[in-house]
Amino acid sequence: MIMTNTIAVTSTRKKCIIILMVVLVPCAILNLVSTPDMSEETILQNGIAELQVKLEHLQSKYINIQEEINILSHQLLSLTENSHNIPDLQFLMPNTTTNITSIKLPSIYNFLPHILNDHNSLRPAFLQSKSRCGVSMVLGVPTVKRDVQNYLMSTLKNLLDRMTPAEAADTIIIVMVAEIDIDYVTYIAKQIEVQFPVETDNGLIEVISPSSNYYPNLTKLRDTLGDDHQRVLWRSKQNLDFAFLMSYAQTKGTFYIQLEDDILAKKNFITTMKTYALQKISMKENWFVLDFCQLGFIGKLFKCVELPWLVQFFLMFYNDKPVDWLLDHLVSTKVCSLDKDSKHCKIAKAELWLHYKPSLFQHIGTHSSLKGKVQKLKDKQFGKITLYYAHNNPDxxxxxxxxxxxxxxxxxxxxxxxxxxxxxxxxxxxxxxxxxxxxxxxxxxxxxxxxxxxxxxxxxxxxxxxxxxxxxxxxxxxxxxxxxxxxxxxxxxxxxxxxxxxxxxxxxxxxxxxxxxxxxxxxxxxxxxxxxxxxx
CATH class of the missing domain: 2.60.120.260 (Galactose-binding domain-like)
Incomplete structure (x- = not known):
């Protein structure tokens, strides 16, 4: 009966994917038809591009389902060794033989073996969600406890203020509180719920936090790059945080944008990013990163279906280098040839890593999440910020x-x-x-x-x-x-x-x-x- 149910589930999920594909075809184009200042040809091209990305997203979901089925099948096959204790098993699987050998590919357990000890390690310890999914844009906003100033609430307000209602309806903001103190996580989640009740209730804002068992023993990290141990710990944990956040966000939408908790955004940034991404897809440009901010890892946009590349890479080298360096190395690994000079490498990377100007995001935080670090990084391409509003007040x-x-x-x-x-x-x-x-x-x-x-x-x-x-x-x-x-x-x-x-x-x-x-x-x-x- 186990195998029969598995086959039924597989068939049902395939049908669901086919139905979603049929529904998405007119929806993708219809959503763009109403966009002003666009020619019919551009609307059609962008509609086709959006459909292409959504189909890739569905294919990724299908692969994930197949992976789960394969794991289940492998577990069932392993039970055949003890099939004499389960009479119905041989009847359900008549063509199986014992002593089956298969290749086991590397997984997250190879890089974080400690999580084998707790099957809940990869589940969020805290989850405040309305299970919203199927949107175009997923914004990832990691945050941690800061000793001096916390900018999270003002950042969320700015992001929401810079969206139109239509943009907000096609977006999810995932706030990842990267702390294992559940009381602090609950406190932040409550703050968000109180200050943004509508956005929390309709699923626009989600809050998650990782399990304490997700992290390895960070005190045993190797010191690398000549950094002091505190900095190595900080950047290694950040790599793990980003990997967790991206893994959670992968199935939520079409595009994923990595942000920080101390930034500003320009008006209509959602539409600007989506339009730019679809244009590049319709022009058959095989990009991997769209960069909407020149600072660190802020404003980097990826296709959700390609997030596994980043997650796997971050987990492999989380102890070795900072997250923005790892992104650069990943892109270099994809396209740079050892028998050519750096100039050719730079040109090749520029085809995968596209920069949008002017920048859509600005960094405003002065006090880093790394204790004692003060950073005054500003993106000069963002433009001038309005710091006050003038009015003609009574004398x-x-x-x-x-x-x-x-x-x-x-x-x-x-x-x-x-x-x-x-x-x-x-x-x-x-x-x-x-x-x-x-x-x-x-x-x-x-x-x-x-x-x-x-x-x-x-x-x-x-x-x-x-x-x-x-x-x-x-x-x-x-x-x-x-x-x-x-x-x-x-x-x-x-x-x-x-x-x-x-x-x-x-x-x-x-x-x-x-x-x-x-x-x-x-x-x-x-x-x-x-x-x-x-x-x-």
Whole structure:
């Protein structure tokens, strides 16, 4: 009965693949027909290219299924040695003989033999997923615990803000928390769920973490390349982390993009990458890597069906070199000839490793995940980053006890000439805007942090107003301060405070930001927008 069920499953899965192929043909083209600014010929070419990649993806899934069936068949054959204990087995497998010898090819167990001791080693220890799959773009975002600053939430917000709804519907973001402390992993997952509830609920964002048994004994690593042991440990673990993440992502979609947890993306980056990839496929260019950022391993795009090349290579040499060096060596191994010079090698690699300009991603992190390492790497091809937003605010005088850094004063920020950057806000500090002529306020917006310093936000800070007729305010109200200000809002977890002011309050003389807790960071005010109610 075992073999009968196996054959039935195989037949069913083949039928499913055929059905998916039939469905994907019109879908791939239909999705592109609505894309603006594209000729019919280009739409058709890209549709065919997308279909080609999806068929390759289905073929990869089929191979994986066949591998599982072969493993099961091998296990069944091995049982024939004890077939006298299983009477039905000989009947199910009449043509089998004992003492069958077969070649066993290398697998992950050859490079990580320790995982043989635990069959759950390759299962995520933590998985927050809605089982979304079949998308075009899979973004891999590995993250680890950082001693100084963690940029993950601002990175996720930036990625989501730079997507259209259509792009988001065709994308999965896989956050891999590469830590074995399950409490920390759960904490990060909860943060993501709270800050991005819709994206978590619809499966756009997934969170995974590896089992502690996935990693070998890292204390026994060989020191290589003249690096100190701490750096060898850091880069070796990173290789293993990337291999785990890619292995999980392989079946999720068509293209995989490796990112980091401290980056910025340009608007519509999803469509730009997908279009570029399909164009190269339709032009019959046999690429292996599409590079959308010139730094390290950021913004590297691969076909999901080719991720096994990378996973296998990383596992083979995880102790030997950093991940970006291994990628370069893999491409070199594919095309470089030993009997030709470096110039020919460079030309050959350029055909497999295509660079897109200008860059779509920028590195913003200053503090590396390697303890003590400070890196100020910037991709010059990314272009200028908007660090503040200017508005024509009502005439007002400004005041604060927070010491400003260099020329980044509150006055310039209010006038839209720069952003405010203050040193370590403390409880009791405030930023006060006193209007020359009291006004009715329609709405307000205060945005803290900026793209280069996303964590320099105002935390535990309220927005308060002082009315012209403040003496009439009941001081016993919960939303009224001791000095007569009415609390109308506060900064949220993303560093933004925005809202409206009820006309019933009358004219406002002062609007104030009051700090109620200590901060580990400096604070930036990158946008100040106060809109008067002209109708009053």
């Amino acid at each position: 007002a005088s400004v005041e604060t006890q927070i010491t400003s850094y260099k020329q980044y004063t509150l006055r310039k920020a209010y006038k839209g000439e720069s952003f405010f950057w203050g040193l370590l806000p403390q409880p009791g500090d405030y930023l006060k805007f006193k209007f020359v002529h009291p006004i009715f306020i329609k709405k307000y917006l205060f945005r803290s942090g900026n793209l280069e310093h996303p964590l320099d936000q105002f935390y535990n800070t309220t927005v308060e107003i002082l009315l012209v007729n403040s003496k009439s305010i009941d001081r016993n109200r919960n939303d009224v301060t001791e000095d007569g200000y009415i609390i109308i809002g506060k900064f949220d977890s993303l560093g933004v405070a925005q809202g409206t002011v009820d006309k019933k309050y009358g004219k406002v003389a002062v609007i104030r930001l009051s700090v109620h807790g200590e901060s580990d960071n400096w604070a930036i005010l990158s946008e100040i927008h106060i809109v008067p109610d002209e109708s009053s």
